[in-house]
Amino acid sequence: MSSEKTAYFRTQYEKLYSDEDYYWGLEPAPFLDELIAWTGKNSNGLKVLDVGCGEGKDAVYMAQKGCEVTAFDITKSGIRKTKKLAKTKGVKINAFVADINDFQIDDEFDVIYSTGTIQYLFKDRIEGFFAKIKQLTRIGGVVYFNVFVNKSFLELPPDWDKEETMWKTGELFLHFADWKIHKIDEVIFECHSGGIKHYHCMDTIVAERAI
Template sequence: MKTQFGNILLRRRKELGFTQEYIAKALHLSAQAISKWERGKTMPDILLLPALADLLQTSTDELLGHHRQYGKTVYDDRYKADEFYWGLEPNEMCYDILRLKPPSQRRLVLDMGCGEGKDAVFLARCGYDAVGFDLAAEGIAKAKWLASQHPTAAAEFFRADMLEYVPQQEYDILFASGVLHYLPPERRGAILQEYQRCIRPGGLCALNVFVQKPFIPPPPDEEIDGGYWRSGELFSLFADWKFHRCEEIIFDCVSGGTLHQHVMDILIAEKIV
């Protein structure tokens, strides 16, 4: 991804007739830093990307190479409504993050499958630097709008497919709520291993997954493309991590306006080594 980003940056800079020195001055950086980006040696801090994109008259998605045409998702129509499909109340795992790794120092959060961005924006408002991505274009549009209502919150969003996207920088916290059932069972271990690698030592993974039980009917408003997880399956993929929270719950849900129940495994795990 570093090489791809560097090629996109170099091409766009030359199209606009900008020098490395011009970009460096505008961003209060050294020309050497810009050169390293273009040569694929390093990547800019992801929170610097919006300013760089504005300077280059493009979008962060284009800079990151996420410009291919994705198909419409089942959630795009649901996210078109003015109200937020999942509401604005933050997921309870956000409070686990605040308790275990408070933003007393800079902490970078990656929200995997962020939907309409409510959790990423909440964490950003609390003092974290948050980055979220999702496949639903309407969700990303609403997430960006929500972030714009809180200008002091450091939250950025881009469109990407979690089956393809591989993080290229380190994060302190990985957050994923209500989305990991879209990982095909045969790829779950490999994909989560890639995300585990991008977490710094001492960082957290805050994740939940839907679990199938024979006594709980399927929800009326959701397509489980990859399939439900088995009880304990998520926990087994983090066997070498320190568990702060590890539980299975049954809860009522009214998403989509219909009362139903879910079974969910919840994991808050810390990377020690």
């Protein structure tokens, strides 16, 4: 892993998030309520980790539900906006800059989720990343991950970063083979990021640490 790679990612997203407008909007991801429900617990005081939180729309939504939220992203501008959004909404979040490839957190969580981010894991860090995620999840806790997967009939998205890695169908699921799987899914959807219509194929998993 070279430090240039990390700096390169940071630069791309720093730029996208540098406006005061929210690049990803403010609408939280639709899966968050269902994710809380999978824990079987009340959202109040639930410990949540958002991995690659971007500008914080999901992390702030979880905090608004009463969760105790930790969130990180590689971009300083994303974290600045996460904190700003939290302040605007009157909630507290533990948000900081960190890299998925080498983040350190000494805690445990009821919910860990990451959307649109783990394709930035370096190949040699994937095993270690999931080992860490499993350790950070409480027994009975749930995780949500999605990742873009390669399909020979789909072109690479026009704004695909050369540092992003397409995964293979099912690869994500195997990392949680020994967990209780609540949901696995693969969908193809239209996207207009970068201003050009294109398609993504995405695998998603919701899994629970049973023991």
